[in-house]
Amino acid sequence: MTREPEVTIVQRRLTGYRVQFFERLRALLAAEGVRLRLLHGAPTPLEATKRDGGHLPWAEHVRTRYLAGDRLCWQSFGAQTRSSDLVVVTQENKLLYNFVAMTVARPPRLAFWGHGANLQAADRDNWKERVKRWTTCKVDWWFAYTELSAGLVQQQGFPPERITVLDNAIDTNQLARWCASIDEQRRVQLRAQWGLRGRHVGIFLGSLYADKRIDFLLDAAEEIRRRVPDFELLVVGAGPLRAMVEAFCARHPWAHYLGPRTGLEKAEALAVAHVMLNPGLVGLGILDAFACRVPMLTTDCGRHSPEIAYLEQGRNGWMVPDSMMPFVEAATMLLTQEDLRAQLQVGCGISAGRYTIEGMARRFADGVGQCLGAPPLGQKALAWKT
Incomplete structure (x- = not known):
């Protein structure tokens, strides 16, 4: 009798925003007769201060040790994955046991889940990126975050037919419902509460650190205000550059710092904005722009x-x-040209329906099935253990 295939995903730590994804993926795989296991370790002391950890009663803990000032991580998951037909790990150089899994203790099938490169690296040819590129083709399958990630993986010679593009997402369904429920009367109340007097509002929503280019944002805001006299800026988030933002807002009455906001409070901030201003790093925050129909403006940074x-x-x-x-x-154009903004808002709505956590889970499940049905790279297919 053929046994149920077993797939194990190993995460260095489990974050709260991934919990619903794993629940959906587990249900999809179970419907296809595949057992999903999730192994995860503990965060670094600094990561623990973020209080963004998640919990799943069926997830399993793997012992985690951090070395070299938390720059390296040892998670020896080999013993816990001996029964697994496919093991999926994230492509991070700091995860030392990945190198063991790629060589002397290789599971029947090994897959990477990742970006394809460190897109924030100042030097794409440093030794860390060279090591990452070397590991790219040492697995049997790739679960790439986006089409951009898939392209980076293919550039290293990995077979495109063994890449699953996930369209990485988080659950924005509730955020979209909150935004849609905020009527004009509530918007008037919020504007009064935050001291907004202008009709043209830009918002920055995200962490306040260097890669977000907060200094660029604030300089740009002053110039926008000169061109659009009733322009006002909302800044939502927290981070090491908070003092810079607070000092700027203290000097400019048309700039307002709201601090970190989540859930309904985040939806309310987005509901009074016309454009999302993010000149620096853009990540999953683009899904907030789609969900609440607030077009994002960024730079090719x-x-x-x-x-x-x-x-x-x-x-x-x-x-x-x-x-x-x-x-x-x-x-200036996006703030003052309503027809242009309305066109982008329609596009945001279409994209909100495309990049969903449900779709991501479905694509991951499909990729698992394809990987299990294909032979390991360069080897004959392995029969299921009986």
Whole structure:
């Protein structure tokens, strides 16, 4: 009698925003007769301060040790995955046991889940990126975050037919419902509460750190205000550059710092905004723009995460060359030209329906089935153990 195939995903740590994805994936695989196991370790002390960890009662813990000031991580998951027909790990150089799994303790099938490169690396040819490129073709399958990630993997010679593009997503369904439920009367109340007097509002939503280019944002905001006299800026988020934002808002009464906001409070901030201003790194925050129909404006800064692939120029967002004046001019247009903004809002709605956590789970499940049905690279297919 053929036994039920077993797939194990190994995560360095389990974050809260992934919990619903894993629940959906587990149900989809179970319906196809495949057992999903999830192994995860503990965060670093710094990561623990974020309080963004998740919990799943069926997930299993794997012992985690951090070394070299948390720059390296040892998670010896071999003993816990001996019965697994496929093991999926994230492609991170710091995960030392990955190198063991790729060589002396290789499971029947091994897959990477990842970006394809460190897209924020200042030097794409440093030794860390060279090591990552070397490992890219050492697995049997790839679960790539986006089409951008898939392209990077293919550039290293990995077979395209063994790449599953996931369209990485988080659950924005509730956020979209909250945004849709906020009527004009509530918007008036929120504007009064936050001291907004202008009719043209831009919002920055995200963590306040260097890759987000907060200094660029604030300089651009001053120039936008000169061109659009009733422009106002909302900044939502927290991080090491918070003091810079607070000082700027103290000097400019038309700039408002709301601090970190989640859930309904985040939806309320988005509901009063006309455009999302993010000149630096763009990641999963683009899904918030889609869900609440607030078009995003960014720059071609070279720091973006793979989700930048979701931005379709002139359809659901706008990207300009990486300099101040193009950014300011585009922001001015998006704030003052209602027809242009309405066109982008329609595109945001279409994209919100495409990039969903349900779709991501379905694509992952399909990729698992394809991987299990294919022989390991360069080897004959392995029969299921009986």
